[in-house]
Amino acid sequence: MIEVRDLWKGFGSQPVLRGTSLRIERGEAVVIIGRSGGGKSVLLKHLIALLQPDRGQVLVEGQNLCGLNERQLIHVRRKFGLLFQMAALFDSLTVYENVSFVLQRERKHTEAEMRRLVAEALGMVELSGIEERKPAELSGGMRKRVGLARAIVYRPEIVLYDEPTTGLDPIAGARIDQLIRRVWERLGVTSIAVTHDMASARRISNRILMLHEGLIYADGPTDQILSSTDPIVHNFVNGIVPADPQLAN
C-alpha cells in the first residue's frame, strides 16, 4: 500500500505539488492524469523517493521514505520497478546486461539462472533473441519494451510508468499498453502510470486520479472519470479548450 500525505514540492519559486494526498492499495492499476507540467512526473518520482519533498510524507507499506538516505532507500526501491519516459537504458551495456542489471548487482543467481530470467522477461515484452544488441540499435518502442523488461525481471511489487506511450505511434503505444496490462494481470503487481494519453489511460487502469493545480482534483473508477461531467475533468479528458480562461488554466 502506498500513501501520500500532504505532499508539497516546488522548484525555485514555482510550487508544483501543493499538499497532494492519495492512497493506492496493493494490486490496483492506477493512472494519474493531468496537464503537461502539472507535476505528474514529480509526484511519481516522489513515490520511489527519486525526489525529496519540501513537506509531507510518502509511506510505502507504512514506511516513510522522506528523510531516508540513499543507502537506506536501496532496500525500499527493490520493491519498485520504473519505466522511464525515454526508457533510460544504459547505452554502454547490451540489452542482456541492461535487463540483468539488478540480478548481476545482487550476485544471488548463477549465469544460467540470469539468462533464463532475462529470456523470460524479454519474452513477456515480445522481444526474445535481442540480448546481444545495444540500445542504440533499437527503435523507440523496442527501447521502452526493454525498459519494461528491466523493470520487471526482478519481480517488483510495484511498477511505475512515466508517460509510457509518449513519443510512440498509436500502434506501438497500444502494444505498450497491452504489455502493461499483461504485466499487471500476470505478475499481480501494483501498477501506477502517469500519462496525458486518454486512450492509454482507458486501457491500462481501473482507477484514475486527476492532478490539477498541485492537488488530486478527481479520483474514481476509470469509466466514471472518463465520463465525468465536471467541467475541468471533462475538458481535460476530451481535449476541449474552454472559453472561460479560468477553466483553461
Added chain:
Amino acid sequence: MILGILQQRVWSLIRELGELTQMGLEAVRSLRLSRPSGRDFIEQLHFIGVKSQSVVVTTGAATGMVLCAQTYFQFHKVKMDTATGAVVSVGMCSELGPVLASLMIAGRVGAAMAAELGTMKVTEQIDALRTLATHPVDYLVVPRLLAATVAAPLLTAEAVAVGILASWMVGVHLLGIDSAYYFSNMNRYTVPQDVITGLIKATIFGAAIAIISCYKGLNCRQGAEGVGRATTEAVVYSSITVLVSNFFLTLFLTRLFKG
C-alpha cells in the same frame, strides 16, 4: 550588489566543497560496505591508464628535453654542465612529473568522466541506476576513483622515466655533456624521497581528479549546455586543485621526509 554576488559565490563554493567531501566519504564508505566490480575497475584502469599513455609520454619527453636544455644553458655559464642531469631528475621526480602528468590526466580523463556521467544524468540513466537499487557512488564513482588512484602514479613514473631518458639524449648527444658524469650526478643528488614524494603526490592528484570530475558529472544541469559546463568545470577545478595542492604537499612532504 557586487557584495551580494560575491557572497553568493562564496556560499556556493562552500556548499560544493561540502558536497564534494561528502561524496568522497561516501566512496570510502562504499569500499567498506561492498566489493567493487572487478570488471568495471579493469575497464576504467584501461581507459585511464593505458589510453592516457601517449599523452603522458609525450608530455614527459617534451618536459625532460626542454628542462635539460634550459638548465644546461644556465649551468654552462658557471661550468656546471654535468649537474644538469641531477636538476632534471630531481625536478621531474618530485614536481614536474606528477604535476604535468596529472594535468594531462585531468584534461583527458577528467573531461571524459564528467561528460559521460553528465550525459547519464540528463538522460535519466543516473535515476535509472537509483531505481535499480544501486547507489551511483558504488557503481560509477568507486571504480573510477580506484582506477585513477592506481593509474596516476604509474603514469607519473612513466612520464618521469621517459623525461629523464629524453633529457639524457638531449644532454649527452646534442649538448655534449659527458654521459658518465651525467648519470653519476643524477644518482648522487636524486634520493628515494624525491621519487616517493612524486608518487604520493600523483596518487593524491589522481584521487582528486576522479572525485571532482565525478561530482561535476553527477551534479550537472539539464541539457547539452549543462554537460558542456560540467566538463569544463571538471577540467578547470581539477587542474587548479592539482596546482594549488602541489604547493602544500611539497611543504608537507619535504618536512615529513627531511625532518
